[in-house]
Amino acid sequence: MRVCRLLQITSVIPVRFLKDMSRLLNPEFSEEETAKLGSACEHWGFFQLVNHGLDGGLLQQIKSDITEFFSLPLEEKLAVAIPPNGIQGFGHHFVFSKEQKLDWVDMLFLATRPVEERSLAFWPTKPSTFRDTLDMYSLELANVSAQLFKFMANNLGVNKEGLLGTFKGLPQSMRINYYPPCSQANKVLGLSPHTDGVGMTFLLQVNDVEGLQIRKDGKWFSVKAIPGALVVNIGDALEVLTNGQYKSIEHRAVINPVKERITIATFLSVNLGCTIGPLQELLKAGEARYKVLDGVEFTKGYFAAKLEGRRYLESLKLGI
Ligand code: OGA
Ligand code: NI
Numbered sequence: 001m002r003v004c005r006l007l008q009i010t011s012v013i014p015v016r017f018l019k020d021m022s023r024l025l026n027p028e029f030s031e032e033e034t035a036k037l038g039s040a041c042e043h044w045g046f047f048q049l050v051n052h053g054l055d056g057g058l059l060q061q062i063k064s065d066i067t068e069f070f071s072l073p074l075e076e077k078l079a080v081a082i083p084p085n086g087i088q089g090f091g092h093h094f095v096f097s098k099e100q101k102l103d104w105v106d107m108l109f110l111a112t113r114p115v116e117e118r119s120l121a122f123w124p125t126k127p128s129t130f131r132d133t134l135d136m137y138s139l140e141l142a143n144v145s146a147q148l149f150k151f152m153a154n155n156l157g158v159n160k161e162g163l164l165g166t167f168k169g170l171p172q173s174m175r176i177n178y179y180p181p182c183s184q185a186n187k188v189l190g191l192s193p194h195t196d197g198v199g200m201t202f203l204l205q206v207n208d209v210e211g212l213q214i215r216k217d218g219k220w221f222s223v224k225a226i227p228g229a230l231v232v233n234i235g236d237a238l239e240v241l242t243n244g245q246y247k248s249i250e251h252r253a254v255i256n257p258v259k260e261r262i263t264i265a266t267f268l269s270v271n272l273g274c275t276i277g278p279l280q281e282l283l284k285a286g287e288a289r290y291k292v293l294d295g296v297e298f299t300k301g302y303f304a305a306k307l308e309g310r311r312y313l314e315s316l317k318l319g320i
Contacts, residue, residue: 018050019036019037019047019049021053034154035155037152041246044247045248045249046232046233048226048231049202049230049231053140062134065133066262066264068127069124076126077090078090080124082109087109087111088109088110088111089108092107105179106178107175107177107178108175112173113169114171134174138172138266141202144230145167152246156246158279158282159281162281166241167268167269168274169271171270176262176264177190177265178260178261178262179260179263181255182255183257183258185256189255190253191251193215193308194308194309195313196235197298197302197303198237199234199237200234203265204230204266205261205262205263206262206263210222210256211255213252214233233248235267236248237298240276240316241276241278242282243279243283243286248310250309272295272299273294275295277290277293287318289317289318291317293316301316
């Protein structure tokens with residue numbers, strides 16, 4: 001069953017959320033741009049990254065490969081269907097019971113890094129370029145995330161090895177979201193309000209249909225994706241590690257009445273062998289505000305809590 005809900009009024013988010021990777025990398029501007037990056041992470045947990053260095057041809061290719069995959073007949077997409085109780089593959093995810101109302105979306109979920117942990121059985125072979133394109137995109141985003149962590153460490157005043165250590169091997173997964181149009185679009189949601197249970201997420205709009213909204217101070221804002229930009233949001237793990245300095249932003253996806261919408265979300269997850277808790281270096285100024293969990297407990301807890309706003313994150317807060 002699909003869900004019916006009334007959407008709250010939204011405002012359009014201002015463009016000052018642009019962060020420029022070429023300025024971060026340029027010694028002349030790096031300090032200023034790093035401060036802006038930090039401010040966006042602290043106040044919104046969200047920004048759009050431009051001049052990120054990803055090849056325009058690669059972005060075009062991934063967009064066309066994904067669009068082609070979703071336009072295949074259902075039987076062909078089911079070649080990579082998610083098995084019962086499985087995690088990876090094509091179909092509905094986050095299904096916990098038969099009575100549950102489902103979000104208005106089909107997904108293809110894949111673990112993409114470390115490379116040795118890929119289950120290629122779930123990687124489409126149609127179109128024939130799909131696997132190679134996804135592999136290249138995955139590597140490029142691993143590099144971008146490693147660079148961003150360095151600038152975040154500078155901004156936070158922590159050792160970059162300490163921050164990067166939690167994300168050792170840059171564990172990464174991708175969720176390709178296909179939102180069909182719905183004539184009663186204001187009565188359904190593509191993705192229910194949630195936070196991402198990871199370090200950070202990179203969202204690329206595969207076609208030009210908007211639909212992402214973020215929530216701040218109880219108010220929903222529509223995100224107008226800048227062409228070619230990567231929409232980045234901070235996830236739960238980074239909020240915990242920074243002891244609340246960076247915010248894991250609550251967000252949702254809305255549906256267009258006439259056009260399909262396709263996005264690819266790339267998640268940078270914690271290393272399951274690491275401990276997730278506030279970084280010691282940030283505790284000089286105050287007490288820890290979040291529980292410490294190991295990577296496996298942290299990740300299991302996120303999925304068990306289902307997609308429900310900031311519920312999981314709030315459950316990790318210590319009562320101070
Ligand atoms: C997600 C997500 C938003 C979108 O996949 O976690 O928040 O606009 N996607 O597709
Ligand atoms: Ni999300």
